[in-house]
Amino acid sequence: MKRVIFFLAAVLVCSSASAQLFVLSGKVINIRGQAVKGARVILEHTGYKTFTDSLGNFAFTGLPAATYQLNVQKDDFQSYNRALLIGGKNLVVNLILHSKSHQLRELIVNDNHIQHRRNEESLNIEVVNSRFIQRNLGGSLMKTLERLPGVKTIGIGSGQSKPLIRGLGFNRVVVVEKGVKHEGQQWGADHGLEIDQFATGEVEILKGAASFMYGADAIGGVIDIKPAALPQINTLGGSVDLIGKTNNNLYGSSVNLYGRKKHLFFDSRITYQHYADYKVPADTVYVYDFAVPLFENQLRNTAGRETGLHLNTGYVNDHFKSVFYFSNINNSSGFFANAHGLEPRQVNTGQHDASARDVLMPRQQVNHFKLINRSTYQTGKQHFELELGYQHNFRQEFSQYVNHGYMPAVYPDTMQLPADLERAYDKHVYSFNFRNEISMGRHKLMLGLNAEHQDNAISGWTFLVPAFKQTTAGIFAYDKYKVNDQVLLHGAIRYDYGHVRTFKYADWFPSQVTEAGNTYSRYLLRAENLVRNYNSFVWSLGLNYNPDRFFFKANFGKSFRMPIVKEAGANGVNYHYFSYELGDPSLSPEQSYQADLSLGWNEDGWSVQFSPFYNYFPNYIYLNPTSAHSPGPGGGNQIFQYAQSRVVRYGAELQLKYKFLREWTAEFLGEYLQAEQRSGAKKGFTLPFSPPASALLNFCWSPELNKFFTGTYFSLDYRLTAAQNNIVPPERKTPGYRIVNIQAGITISVKRRQVLISLQAQNLFNTRYLNHTSFYRLIELPEAGRNIVLSVKLPFQIKTI
Numbered sequence: 165m166k167r168v169i170f171f172l173a174a175v176l177v178c179s180s181a182s183a184q185l186f187v188l189s190g191k192v193i194n195i196r197g198q199a200v201k202g203a204r205v206i207l208e209h210t211g212y213k214t215f216t217d218s219l220g221n222f223a224f225t226g227l228p229a230a231t232y233q234l235n236v237q238k239d240d241f242q243s244y245n246r247a248l249l250i251g252g253k254n255l256v257v258n259l260i261l262h263s264k265s266h267q268l269r270e271l272i273v274n275d276n277h278i279q280h281r282r283n284e285e286s287l288n289i290e291v292v293n294s295r296f297i298q299r300n301l302g303g304s305l306m307k308t309l310e311r312l313p314g315v316k317t318i319g320i321g322s323g324q325s326k327p328l329i330r331g332l333g334f335n336r337v338v339v340v341e342k343g344v345k346h347e348g349q350q351w352g353a354d355h356g357l358e359i360d361q362f363a364t365g366e367v368e369i370l371k372g373a374a375s376f377m378y379g380a381d382a383i384g385g386v387i388d389i390k391p392a393a394l395p396q397i398n399t400l401g402g403s404v405d406l407i408g409k410t411n412n413n414l415y416g417s418s419v420n421l422y423g424r425k426k427h428l429f430f431d432s433r434i435t436y437q438h439y440a441d442y443k444v445p446a447d448t449v450y451v452y453d454f455a456v457p458l459f460e461n462q463l464r465n466t467a468g469r470e471t472g473l474h475l476n477t478g479y480v481n482d483h484f485k486s487v488f489y490f491s492n493i494n495n496s497s498g499f500f501a502n503a504h505g506l507e508p509r510q511v512n513t514g515q516h517d518a519s520a521r522d523v524l525m526p527r528q529q530v531n532h533f534k535l536i537n538r539s540t541y542q543t544g545k546q547h548f549e550l551e552l553g554y555q556h557n558f559r560q561e562f563s564q565y566v567n568h569g570y571m572p573a574v575y576p577d578t579m580q581l582p583a584d585l586e587r588a589y590d591k592h593v594y595s596f597n598f599r600n601e602i603s604m605g606r607h608k609l610m611l612g613l614n615a616e617h618q619d620n621a622i623s624g625w626t627f628l629v630p631a632f633k634q635t636t637a638g639i640f641a642y643d644k645y646k647v648n649d650q651v652l653l654h655g656a657i658r659y660d661y662g663h664v665r666t667f668k669y670a671d672w673f674p675s676q677v678t679e680a681g682n683t684y685s686r687y688l689l690r691a692e693n694l695v696r697n698y699n700s701f702v703w704s705l706g707l708n709y710n711p712d713r714f715f716f717k718a719n720f721g722k723s724f725r726m727p728i729v730k731e732a733g734a735n736g737v738n739y740h741y742f743s744y745e746l747g748d749p750s751l752s753p754e755q756s757y758q759a760d761l762s763l764g765w766n767e768d769g770w771s772v773q774f775s776p777f778y779n780y781f782p783n784y785i786y787l788n789p790t791s792a793h794s795p796g797p798g799g800g801n802q803i804f805q806y807a808q809s810r811v812v813r814y815g816a817e818l819q820l821k822y823k824f825l826r827e828w829t830a831e832f833l834g835e836y837l838q839a840e841q842r843s844g845a846k847k848g849f850t851l852p853f854s855p856p857a858s859a860l861l862n863f864c865w866s867p868e869l870n871k872f873f874t875g876t877y878f879s880l881d882y883r884l885t886a887a888q889n890n891i892v893p894p895e896r897k898t899p900g901y902r903i904v905n906i907q908a909g910i911t912i913s914v915k916r917r918q919v920l921i922s923l924q925a926q927n928l929f930n931t932r933y934l935n936h937t938s939f940y941r942l943i944e945l946p947e948a949g950r951n952i953v954l955s956v957k958l959p960f961q962i963k964t965i
Contacts (some may be wrong), residue, residue, distance in 0.1 A: 186228075186250050187225050187254040188232070188257070189221070189224070189257075190222060190256055190258055191222075191259070192216045192220045192260075193258065193259070193260055194241070195260060199216075199218070199219050199221075200220050200261055201216055201219075201220060202216060203237065204236065207227075207232045208233040212227070227250055228250075230249075230251070232247070232248045233247055234247070234248050234257075236259055238261060240263060244261055281368075283652075284644070284708060285370075285717070286652075286654045286706025286707060286708055286719040286760075287370050287371065287372045287374060287706070287719050287760055288371040288717075288760055288775045288817075290312050290368070290369040291367070292312070292367050294364070294392075297364065297367075298909075298920060298922055298957060299877075299922055300907070300924070301924070303325065303409075304361065305357070305359050305360075305361035306325045306326060306387075309367065313817040313819060313860075314371045314817045315327065315328070315329055315369060316328040316937050317937065325356060327339070327387055328937055329369070329371050329384050330385065331384075331813065331853065332383070335381050335725065336383045336384035337382070337384045337387065338374075338378045338379065338381050338382040339359070339386075341389045341534070341536075342389070342489045342536050342551075343597060344534075344551050344555075344595045344597065345379065345595065345616070346534075347555050347595075347616075347618065348559075348591075349589050349591070351629075351728050351729075351730045354939055356495070358493040359493070360433075360472035360474065360493055362433065363392065363435065364391075364392070365389075365393060367387065367389050368387075369385065369387055370385050372385060372760040372777060373385075373723035373756055375660075376642060376657070376704045377640065377658075379636070379638055380638070380660050380700075380724050380725050382723070383723040383725045391476060391489065392476075394429060395424040397424055398424065399422070399424055399961065400422070400423040400424075400961070400962045401423075401959065401962055402420045402421040402422055402962075403957055403960065404417065404418075404958045405955065405956070405957050406958070407956075408953070408955075409951055409953050410952040410953075411948050411950065411952075412440050412441065412442035412948075412951075413521075415437070415438060416437030416470075418433060418434070418472075419433065419434050421433075429477065430475065431474075431475075434471075434472070434473055435470070435473075436469070436470070436472075437470045438468075438469040439467060439469070440462075440467045440521045441462040441463055441464060441467050441520040441521075442462070442463055443462055443948065443949050444945065444947070444949055445930045447461055449944065450943075451502055451943045451944075459516075459517040463500050464500060464501040464511065464513070464516040465499065465501040465523065465525075467498055467521050468497025468498060468523060469523075470494065471493070472492070473490075473491065473492045474490065475488075475489075475490045476488070476489050476490075483541060484540070484541050485539065485540045485541075486539040488536070489536040489538065490534070491532075492533045494529075494530070494532075495528075495530045495531075496527065496528070496530075498523045498526065499528065499561075501516055501525075501526065503940070503943050503945075525584065526564075527561075527563075528560065529560045530557070530558070530560075531558045532555065533556045534553070534554070534555045535553070536551060546602050547601040548599070550597070550598050551595065551596070551598075552596060554592075554593070554595075555592070556592055556593075557589070558590050558591075561585075561588070563739075571625075579625070581624065585623065585625065586739070587622070587626055588622065588623035588624050590621040591618060592619045593619075594616065594617045597612070597614050597615075598613045600612070606646045607645055607646075608643070608644040608646075609642070610640075611639075612642070615636070615637040616636050616637075617633075618634040618635075619633050620632050620633070620634070627690050627735070627736045628730070628736040628738060628745065629747075630691035630694075630729065631667045631669070632733070634662065634664045634665075634729075636663075640656060640659075641658075642654070642655070642656040650710055652707070652710075653706070654704065654706030655706075657704075658703070660700055661697070661698070662697065662698040662726045663695075663696075663697050664695070664698075664729065665695050666691060666692075666694040666729055666733050667691070667693060668692055669691040670688065671687050672687075674687055675687075691735060696727075696749070698726045700753055700755070701722075702722050703721055703722055705721065706719040713766050714763075714764075715765075716761075716763045717760075717763075718761050720758070720760075721757075721758060722755065722758075723755065723756045724753055724754070724755055724756075725753060725754040727751040727752075727753065727754070729747075730745075730747060731747055731748070731785050731806045732747045732748065734746060744804065745805075745806075746804070747806050748806045752783055754783055754785050754808075756781050757779070760775070760777045761777070764819075770821060770823065771819075772818075772819065772820050772821075773817075774818050774819075775817045776814070777816065778814045779811075779812070779813040779814065780811075780813075781811040783809070784811035785807075786807065786808075786809070786811075786841075786846075786852065787804045787852070788804065788806070788807040788844070789802060789804050789893060790802070790805055809845075810842040810844075811840070811841050811842065812840050812842060813851075815835065815836045817833070817835045817836075818834040819831070819832070819833055827868065828863070828864070828865055830863050830864075831861075831864070835855075835858055837854060838850075846892050846893075849893070850891060850892050851892060852892055854888070854936070855936060856936055857885075858883065858885040858886065859883070860881055861882045861884075862881050862882075863880050864878070864879040864880075865877065865879075866878075872912065873913075874911045875909065876909070877909050878906075879906065879907040880904065881904065881905040882904055883903050884900070884902050885902070885933075888936040896941075898934050898936040899933075901931060901933035901934075902931070903927050903928075904927075905926050906928055907922065908923045909923065917960065917961070919957065919959070921954075922955050923953070924952070925950065925951075925952050926950070926951040927947070927951060932946045932949075933947055934947070
């Protein structure tokens with residue numbers, strides 16, 4: 165009987181439990197904790213289904229105890245599945261949906277901004293990017309750009325060089341970095357530019373006068389160095405560049421680290437290069453016919469090291485951008501020990517040849533600090549740009565004290581200056597640029613203002629140029645008028661004003677001066693206090709005509725350049741030129757009238773461009789070698805005096821490119837320049853440093869391998885340079901030469917990163933040749949010998965932030 169009662173009770177309890185119904189409820193959110201509205205919630209194989217409300221909530225009621233398979237679906241989210249056991253009580257669950265990852269088809273974006281820039285610029289313009297720099301990496305940025313037609317350099321040694329555009333250089337070429345004119349000691353042929361080529365983005369080279377936009381010194385052209393592109397949003401990464409060169413055993417690296425959230429970013433870089441004495445294909449050189457044997461073909465004391473520190477940081481949104489650029493470039497390098505001073509030097513060869521990497525006397529130490537703020541603002545049809553800059557250039561040249569026959573035999577111990585400080589130049593520069601571009605129908609009008617103030621101090625136991633202060637300012641208006649899709653007209657006018665004040669300088673030592681038969685001891689005055697003011701209007705008219713594949717551009721204008729202090733106030737021995745230089749304070753501002761043309765044709769598989777130009781200078785300033793010799797201190801040295809004459813310059817560049825097979829291209833780059841002085845003491849002669857005609861023939865094979873090995877190229881440059889027999893005394897004629905350079909490179913995909921490797925062999929056959937535009941051409945010093953250059957770029961991305 166007990167068993168029956170127990171069985172009936174159990175059946176009753178089980179029947180009660182199986183008849184109980186439950187509630188399943190919950191909330192659907194995304195990974196940010198936000199409610200997902202309208203998600204479809206299904207209990208599979210039961211017929212139960214519902215949608216989440218605006219708060220992401222859902223509920224099922226009347227569910228028998230069982231195990232259910234829950235499924236949640238929503239567009240743009242991954243489907244959610246989960247098994248749920250319901251029994252004994254109601255159940256509440258919170259569900260998180262994850263966004264779908266979409267695999268897009270490959271998207272190819274063609275960036276045509278360089279061609280667009282060329283089509284809208286009436287001057288002849290070349291634009292190169294960081295790939296070009298990586299592929300043609302030279303000892304300096306200017307050396308790297310030398311491959312372009314119309315661009316040459318004045319070589320100063322293994323690590324430095326100065327730009328020449330169509331034969332004009334020094335203060336006739338403006339170098340702009342991050343919107344501000346780079347101000348170092350560019351007046352000296354032996355002074356390089358303090359630019360880190362690893363920290364550059366695109367580089368624009370304007371060939372021809374662009375004074376109306378860039379100021380008075382841009383009478384020969386402009387090299388505009390753009391900053392690197394901003395980092396992508398929500399990235400943290402960088403790159404490591406490694407470089408090595410065989411000629412001077414250079415090794416170096418440049419490390420970049422960047423990061424960006426949506427509006428704030430930073431971009432930093434550290435560069436270090438160390439190089440030894442460079443080699444020339446000669447075991448003996450002749451400095452003014454004085455034989456100088458070289459140890460293992462090394463040019464004594466041309467080693468050096470360079471460091472670069474950079475930090476760019478700022479704020480950017482759709483309409484406003486403000487970026488601060490900090491940089492500090494420091495260079496320490498030696499001068500060729502046998503060719504520094506008034507005469508070839510008998511140096512301690514044992515000391516110099518003991519190590520190729522040490523930097524002994526004579527040497528230079530240069531530090532260039534730069535702080536720039538660049539801001540832009542776009543509102544409606546107006547675009548505003550503002551640049552504020554500060555630069556400090558501090559250059560010191562060290563050498564053992566040498567009296568050169570007119571200074572005290574022993575350096576006095578009462579002098580406060582170090583006995584080895586031959587010269588020092590200390591420059592502070594403050595810059596201000598403002599531009600407002602206004603779009604008005606077919607017109608695009610730009611109004612601008614540039615201002616700059618320089619404070620230059622000097623030091624050292626020798627003198628060449630006085631200390632000075634200089635203030636310049638200019639205002640301009642530049643209009644582009646779009647006639648139709650094919651024709652664009654340009655017109656610009658500018659007014660410049662300059663104020664220069666030089667300061668009195670007297671020798672620190674007395675000299676014996678004879679007057680009227682009597683001999684006196686005097687501290688000779690080298691420079692007087694001097695104040696000069698300059699002003700001028702310049703103008704420019706241009707045209708672009710771009711009907712389909714043909715293009716034509718023309719520019720005509722007038723330019724202006726103030727005499728620099730060296731041209732107006734030099735009065736001393738230039739130890740790098742072995743000469744006594746005299747300035748002329750009465751020099752008038754240099755003016756130029758120029759015409760630039762470019763015409764060409766772009767076809768699939770080939771293109772051609774021809775760019776002739778013409779310059780007329782009514783009063784070109786140049787350093788004229790005279791027949792006189794300095795009678796006083798520095799006596800016996802030939803006097804070079806700054807003078808002015810009428811000068812005509814003309815020439816052309818020719819570029820041809822032909823793709824004769826799917827992976828093969830050929831290119832021809834040619835250039836020619838002719839200059840003639842039409843008045844003055846050197847009437848009928850050319851100008852100093854006039855480059856000879858030259859041509860470069862290139863063949864390039866770019867095989868397509870696979871998706872892991874791309875951008876492959878094997879390239880050969882064959883450069884022919886004509887003899888330069890058209891010289892101005894005391895220049896010497898330079899024989900022609902032929903050299904071969906080769907380049908190869910590849911891009912390797914490693915874990916979705918593009919590793920760039922490039923290899924060059926410069927002067928492959930170790931040819932001995934003289935470069936007419938080289939600083940050391942004056943002493944018959946050949947250019948550097950064979951140089952194998954290996955560079956590797958390793959990008960990395962730490963994470964997406």
